[in-house]
Amino acid sequence: xxxxxxxxxxxxxxxxxxxxPMKTGSTLLMWILSHFDFIIYTRHEKSDxxxxxxxxxxxxxxxxxYVPEEIINPxxxxxxxxxxxxxxxxxxxxxxxxxxxxxxxxEFTSFLLKLGENNRNSRILNAGLNISPTHLIKQENLYDDLxxxxxxxxxxxxxxxxxxxxxxxxxNTSNYAVNKSEFLNDYNKSLxxxxxxxxxxxxxxxx
Numbered sequence: 001x002x003x004x005x006x007x008x009x010x011x012x013x014x015x016x017x018x019x020x021p022m023k024t025g026s027t028l029l030m031w032i033l034s035h036f037d038f039i040i041y042t043r044h045e046k047s048d049x050x051x052x053x054x055x056x057x058x059x060x061x062x063x064x065x066y067v068p069e070e071i072i073n074p075x076x077x078x079x080x081x082x083x084x085x086x087x088x089x090x091x092x093x094x095x096x097x098x099x100x101x102x103x104x105x106x107e108f109t110s111f112l113l114k115l116g117e118n119n120r121n122s123r124i125l126n127a128g129l130n131i132s133p134t135h136l137i138k139q140e141n142l143y144d145d146l147x148x149x150x151x152x153x154x155x156x157x158x159x160x161x162x163x164x165x166x167x168x169x170x171x172n173t174s175n176y177a178v179n180k181s182e183f184l185n186d187y188n189k190s191l192x193x194x195x196x197x198x199x200x201x202x203x204x205x206x207x
């Protein structure tokens with residue numbers, strides 16, 4: 001019997017779900033939300049509809065943006081990022097895993113063209129797009145958006161200044177010495193817009 005694995009990030013203390021799509025500052029946000037009792041849960045769901053839920057202690061970031069189907073009107077915190085810099089970050093991350101050579105803008109173009117042909121990549125990039133979050137956390141406005149969440153704003157993590165300090169840091173950095181504007185040329189930006197048009201519109205990013 002086939003088993004499907006579904007993961008979600010949830011705080012029982014505050015009854016909130018954390019939706020952390022890939023390359024939206026998820027490493028830092030997972031660290032921040034873990035201070036508010038957010039942990040990863042996994043559901044093993046069998047083809048006959050039966051399932052088993054358990055706490056997942058692997059500490060791996062879940063990018064699934066999944067909320068159990070039985071939850072009505074869930075409260076959610078979702079991270080987003082400008083699609084241009086998000087896909088460029090995704091490209092650099094992919095390159096780092098495959099080569100030590102400095103990538104080129106032309107390789108980025110090829111990467112974007114292939115993204116449009118790969119259903120799995122499309123599913124991962126569009127995770128959470130069908131959800132209207134209670135709180136939207138833009139990476140470009142990280143601290144100010146986080147403190148709009150009451151339990152974060154009035155927490156010791158914020159009042160002692162640690163939250164603001166952490167929000168000013170970048171945990172995952174690129175080691176490539178490149179001119180990013182060369183990668184985000186007009187043609188590549190047009191490819192990104194076509195790939196991520198719904199993100200631009202839904203999350204109010206400029207084309």
